[in-house]
Amino acid sequence: MGQAETKTFSVEALREFATRIFLHFGVSQQDAAQAADVLLCADLRGIDSHGVARLHSYFELLQEGKINPRPQVKVIRSTASTATLDGDNGLGLVVGPQANRMAMDLAEKSGTGWVSVCATNHFGIAGYYVLKALENDLIGWAMTNSTKLVAPVWGAEPMLGTNPIAIAFPAKDEPPIVIDMATSAVALGKVEMALRKGTSIPTGWGMDREGRSTTDPEDIMKGGMLLPLGSDRERGAHKGYCLGVMVDVLSAVLSGANWGPFTVPFVLRNQIPSRSVGKGIGHFFGAMRIDAFIDADEFKSQMDEYVRVFRATRPEPGTSGPLLPGDPEREAEQVRRKEGIPLLPAVVKDLLDISEKIGVPLSEPH
């Protein structure tokens, strides 16, 4: 992404703008600020596809009345360490943080907490939720299912979303380990980027609409599909497929949401599933108190050593050696907190479109 193409906005200007969009549709002040916080977290961490770049989709869904701006989130069922929530078709950016807090509360009482959620919508980056757990000195887990885009091994149609898994482990003096990964070989954002640049994509990322391997990003965007992590059977794509199924079942079958190919699409122009098998999409959150297993200080000292030992791995020829999970996002955040968020022209255009339609000003960069 060339610097020349982008315009850089201050974090606070974008946060203010996003908050006001949500407020415009009747979302409460607290929920609007919460929703904006999740989006800005993605932008800060360099996950551009999941930040304010998605604001236009949320805007459309709210405008069409497809999302409830004032959800009454209900606990459907609970035990000492679990709960199932009905998100009342609220923003995932609001329902997700609420469910995640509930998982953390359960962990405080019972050692761990596990919350499955139905009747919800896209919740932003899974990493947001595990970072919140870190703030509370907990090991956090987050998963969600999403619109169908990934083919099972030996299948020629999309049946699963890119179904991400996030988990984070705190350290003491070293940075925490923060894992946040789609279970597909690659995120759709990278295919969109190749299309924009006019470059081909590596084999192993996706297939065309007929289920044939392709290196043309257009084939994927026009009715094609992504491949599971592992890319092909020989290199373990059945494992990526298994992980996608795991996320789908924990998030959606366990909560009573739509699963697999019936998952509600995020974007209005996408095809509506042939039938409904549950309510909305599904998330799954977990929180584990470290001292439910081991002395928390001992754990964090070991994690410090873990990080140091892995950084000292002998480098592969031509590289500077391994990173730790979460390094790239943390580095992006350090830069962007100082310098602001660079947005592509297409994203700026989308934001200006919203601004014009509902009369909320977007502070242009200086």
Next chain:
Amino acid sequence: MGQAETKTFSVEALREFATRIFLHFGVSQQDAAQAADVLLCADLRGIDSHGVARLHSYFELLQEGKINPRPQVKVIRSTASTATLDGDNGLGLVVGPQANRMAMDLAEKSGTGWVSVCATNHFGIAGYYVLKALENDLIGWAMTNSTKLVAPVWGAEPMLGTNPIAIAFPAKDEPPIVIDMATSAVALGKVEMALRKGTSIPTGWGMDREGRSTTDPEDIMKGGMLLPLGSDRERGAHKGYCLGVMVDVLSAVLSGANWGPFTVPFVLRNQIPSRSVGKGIGHFFGAMRIDAFIDADEFKSQMDEYVRVFRATRPEPGTSGPLLPGDPEREAEQVRRKEGIPLLPAVVKDLLDISEKIGVPLSEPH
């Protein structure tokens, strides 16, 4: 694996033989039967590398006094939904099932149960434990760390084991979904198989001792290493690396076991780690009561539908369509329960060697 090369043994003959080996070293009757049950489960399910083929390694470790045949497994710490166990350096095949039962007991009381274990040894196939959870109508999780064999992305030395993850979900009329996968691109057994057959291996499986990509299985066996699921950075190997780290931290850092490159080797001839950072290797088990989240019957009916919908996926050209996780192992089990367990000559030779050394007869096939 050609039929001509193998000899087929009855399940009961192998079970009896394995049990008597463990008894010989002072393992109790109950524990010996338990350990043999884990090994035979692997053989029945077609995971030949983890069944009686490993008996010789257990035999050597017991003979050298490296494993405690009469462990006093201790609960170090616990909460309503968690426990940490010290396996007292017992057989993983004995400590693992005990820890797994504890996870299931916690789930009965608190909705879910999570048990991290240190001071243990290799526990057989992760799938065994989640099958036990299924017998109790629970969703089961199992993970373990293991001897270093996998390089982190951009690393040129093995730092992680093949660190498997297993999870299983029950259905009603359809078979359950049973996931059991190494977090490396491929299991070492497949490299050994290629070496035996004299064939090359696909790119993306491993590297030689210098960290260079190789298609020669000998390069991997002689000081080389495996690659994480995803194979290379472009196709998501950082995700396989993340999963390997996740399993390592949950199993070993959380329990106080050895992690990463310090994980105790399973085979005596393997290099001893440069230092010790904990006790033995580590496992992590989980159990979730379905009705802690949703009506169990409703869940299982949806899982039936899930299985049917995924089986009906449009097939990739040249294939008969997707499998469900657990299909190949279940099919192997159906055949082997009837026809017995085919063993390669090298495995039979190992068993006869044990038989001769300690005077326990091995019933030859008819």
